[in-house]
Amino acid sequence: MVIDHDFFMRLALQEAWRYQGLTYPNPAVGCCVIGKNNELLACNAHKKAGAPHAEVEALKEAYFALTRDAAVLPLNDAHAIHAYLLAHHNGVFFDVSIYTTLEPCSHVGKTPSCASLIGALGIKKIYVGSNDTNEIAANGNLFLTQSGAEVVQGVLQKECDALLAPFVAWNQKKRFVFFKWAQRLDGSVEGGVISSKTSRENVHAMRAQCDLLIIGGNTVRSDRPTLDARLVGGKAPDVLIFSRRIDFDRTIPLFEVKGRKVFIENTLAKISEYNNVMIEGGAKMFEATKEIVDYYLCYLAPNMGGTQSFSEQKENFEILNLQKDAQDIIMWMKRK
Amino acid sequence: MVIDHDFFMRLALQEAWRYQGLTYPNPAVGCCVIGKNNELLACNAHKKAGAPHAEVEALKEAYFALTRDAAVLPLNDAHAIHAYLLAHHNGVFFDVSIYTTLEPCSHVGKTPSCASLIGALGIKKIYVGSNDTNEIAANGNLFLTQSGAEVVQGVLQKECDALLAPFVAWNQKKRFVFFKWAQRLDGSVEGGVISSKTSRENVHAMRAQCDLLIIGGNTVRSDRPTLDARLVGGKAPDVLIFSRRIDFDRTIPLFEVKGRKVFIENTLAKISEYNNVMIEGGAKMFEATKEIVDYYLCYLAPNMGGTQSFSEQKENFEILNLQKDAQDIIMWMKRK
Secondary structure (H helix, E strand, C coil), rough: CCCCCCHHHHHHHHHCCCCCCCCCCCCCCCEECCCCCCCCCEEEECCCCCCHHHCHHHHHHEEEECCCCHHHHCCCCHCCCCCCCHCCCCCCCCCCCEEEEEEECCCCCCCCCHHHHHHHCCEEEEEEEECCCCCCCCCHHHHHHHHHHHHHHCCCHHEEEEEEHHHHHHHCCCCEEEEEEEEECCCEEEECCCHHHHHHHHHHHHHHHEEEEEEEHHHHHHHCCCCHHHHHCCCEEEEEECCCCCCCCCHHHHCCCCCCCCEEECCHHHHCCCCEEEEEECCCHHHCCCCCCCCCEEEEECEECEEECCCCCCEEEEEEEEECCCCCCCHHHHHH | CCCCCHHHHHHHHHHHHCCCCCCCCCCCEEEEEEEECCEEEEEECCCCCCCCCCHHHHHHHHHHHHHHCHHHCCCCCCCCCHHHHHHHHHCCCCCCCCEEEEEECCCCCCCCCHHHHCCCCCCCEEEEEEEECCCCCCCCCHHHHCCCEEECCCHHHHHHHHHHHHHHHHHHCCCEEEEEEECCCEEEEEECCCEEEEHHHHHHHHHHCCCEEEEHHHHHHHHHCCCEHHHHHHCCCCEEECEEECCCCCHHHHHHHCCCCCCEEECCHHHHHHHEEEEEHHHHHHCCCCCCEEEEEEEECCCCCCCCEECCEEEEEEEEEEEEECCEEEEEECCC
């Protein structure tokens, strides 16, 4: 195993992908902080819009590793962490390096600017994966360079760009569409619950962040789903039932979720009114939505013995990220 | 991400699993070396019987990281590395810690004892996963403790024991049997080449280390395989064709590989004469061999569109290790 810049950036990437789909409209970002002897002090990620950025989470963790000052630990608000670190850092970050999958932000939005914090803490070396193309937040690299830091750009840039794609779409006022399905190792998608509880909670957390959820009419009829985010106490998205027939039993739970719109349409035109779109479906939906889907998210349970294969069409994917929870494999992919 | 003892042991485990099936009859072992400031100096693994043990590979790598003495780099023989480190270490290891998935060996076999090397280099802290139950090689922990080092046992022991299982079987004079298959994401196993070149080379390297390869008669008839280790220039294993019919076209390449025995039998009794047995097969072989298989190895290509599902029987697996090469997912599993 080679312990180089890529090694640390890969750790940051792996941590960031855990929150892909959960940070919208913010980017999923990961950050490692490395001490003067190349020791890994912290590796953390941005977890949700409004929560501290990855750099702030990692700097908080690194500050505690360097000082054992436990007073920083209960702070969860970005402003509070910024203020605490600026008041108490006492030069501990002077020889520290940072690996961040995205150029540190340079603007004050819901949270203070990461670039200014990094500069004020005296950090002199920053390794960056993707450049920020957001007009407001960009120029963090420039700010840091002008502050006298060395910024090394393009570390695992291709991988970091793949992580950033949903945010880039949002920046360009395009929608981002991802298709989620759960299957067993044998490709089967029917025959009882497939995913672990952790995986299902993860899906509910993503539903809470997307604004439109698309599902096929047959699934609605057969599964009678609720399609909300109850496992995480989140907001339920609007639902588009993609179906030729419009006669649905209105006692199916998804119709009764408060504050949600439900559309029943035989085209996908409705997505033009939404930004972060999640599709949950099987083989038919997969075929019907190929042209509009950006990323695929597959939860694979290491089991066999269900019925009905997900798809029998020829398809090649590239795996963008691979994780494992207590039971399932979680794959983010795109079509080749 | 918590950067603790488990973090470093997990790195050692991940590196070691890359060589599972390739080190027989030696164990697959991984080792991390950590500097006095908790910096990762090296992470390496035992790669093949007769090659240096994981600790020696990692100490060589760490020595270079600490000294930049490039004279150590060309050394690939365990004796040569031992001798060089002992002559040149100059105390650089005094504050170093080691994480090793298996208790360091205490005996001089094909290679010198790791425990004596670790002791002589002045390393004072050793974190160990599994204890060595081999009567000859065991007692490394005791040796190190008596040398004044602190040995912390049982770090991720369950995970380290899973890595060690083939070696434990060998120690107990039991055979180890693993079942390998390649499939696509949709569970399909027919319809052209499935795995990447890297995956296929990996399989050939495993064939070179196993002494018996079992395959089904139908596969032999339809695929006309060679079943050798030509992609890595290795020795071809003996073959057991598991079949009721014994009439095979003897021009099928597997019959023409020199120095190999081929058996055609309708029972699996032949395995009693072998130690490290690999089964390559589909659904029928999977069902027929369930009672004798220890581990399953699945190469999963992120593609769809082949024919014939691997199995339609109900089955639950536990994933022991998950890796990814340039294209495929590689899973070591056991039946639950």
